[in-house]
Amino acid sequence: MVAKIRAEDLEVFFEKRKFLGKVKLEIETNEILAIIGPANSGKTTFLKTLNRMHDLNPEFSMQGRVYLDGQDIFREIDVLTLRKRVAMVFALPLPLPMSIYDNVTYGPRIHGIKNKAQLDEIVERCLKGSYLWEEVKDRLNTPAFNLSGGQQQRLCISRTLAVDPEVILYDEPCSGLDPISTAKVEDAMRMLKQKYTQVLVTNNTKQAARISDRTAFFLMGELIEIGPTSKIFTKPEDKRTDDYIAGRFG
Numbered sequence: 001m002v003a004k005i006r007a008e009d010l011e012v013f014f015e016k017r018k019f020l021g022k023v024k025l026e027i028e029t030n031e032i033l034a035i036i037g038p039a040n041s042g043k044t045t046f047l048k049t050l051n052r053m054h055d056l057n058p059e060f061s062m063q064g065r066v067y068l069d070g071q072d073i074f075r076e077i078d079v080l081t082l083r084k085r086v087a088m089v090f091a092l093p094l095p096l097p098m099s100i101y102d103n104v105t106y107g108p109r110i111h112g113i114k115n116k117a118q119l120d121e122i123v124e125r126c127l128k129g130s131y132l133w134e135e136v137k138d139r140l141n142t143p144a145f146n147l148s149g150g151q152q153q154r155l156c157i158s159r160t161l162a163v164d165p166e167v168i169l170y171d172e173p174c175s176g177l178d179p180i181s182t183a184k185v186e187d188a189m190r191m192l193k194q195k196y197t198q199v200l201v202t203n204n205t206k207q208a209a210r211i212s213d214r215t216a217f218f219l220m221g222e223l224i225e226i227g228p229t230s231k232i233f234t235k236p237e238d239k240r241t242d243d244y245i246a247g248r249f250g
Helices: 043-049 079-085 101-110 117-131 149-161 179-190 204-213 230-232 239-245
Strands: 006-013 015-028 033-037 060-068 086-089 167-169 197-201 214-219 220-226
Touching: 006 043, 015 043, 015 079, 015 220, 033 043, 033 117, 033 204, 043 167, 043 197, 079 086, 079 117, 086 149, 117 149, 117 179, 149 179, 179 197, 179 204, 197 204, 204 230, 214 230, 214 239, 220 239, 230 239
Parallel strands: 033 197, 033 214, 086 167, 167 197
Antiparallel strands: 006 015, 006 060, 214 220
């Protein structure tokens, strides 16, 4: 079976300084892969490479290959198509300055969906997918900025689901959230696993242990180790992985 995403000897440079060195890994369909590591280890650099977020940076260059369903994302898939298939949720919730309903329908409308009944179905399905429906179903026409930070983050996940991606990338999505909101985001991720491949960059090793199927440990731009989360957190092969998880550095 072809991996959903495959990186082969991926190297990333900014101003000729190497930020990622020869990363080689596969991400399987419908798995949750957590990426952990200290600051400046290359986690977010790798994540943003998966949907070409670095493209507009003139200092960016790369070597190696990244494949989505066997297609080279830099040579065989145009960037707009890629970002529809591989969506991203950022650390800071960024709802649009409009209603909850219009936030969710923004993407579908851009892609030509105008039918009210169809848009209504998308809103309900996507808000349920992010565990937000029950909290907002009676106030869909109120401003999204009225929501709490945790609710705004789940609204951003709903907005991502509305364009029907195949892969969802999360860049520390719970870093500013309280424990209750974090738990709800994690519940949503577990449910979304049935349909989507998910990649989670997190500085919270406990979150990685709770939510992921496999975990990758990055350090100073290198992929040190990747494997089943239960193994990484109990019997890692590399001492640096064990030291980081145990809190000896990072």
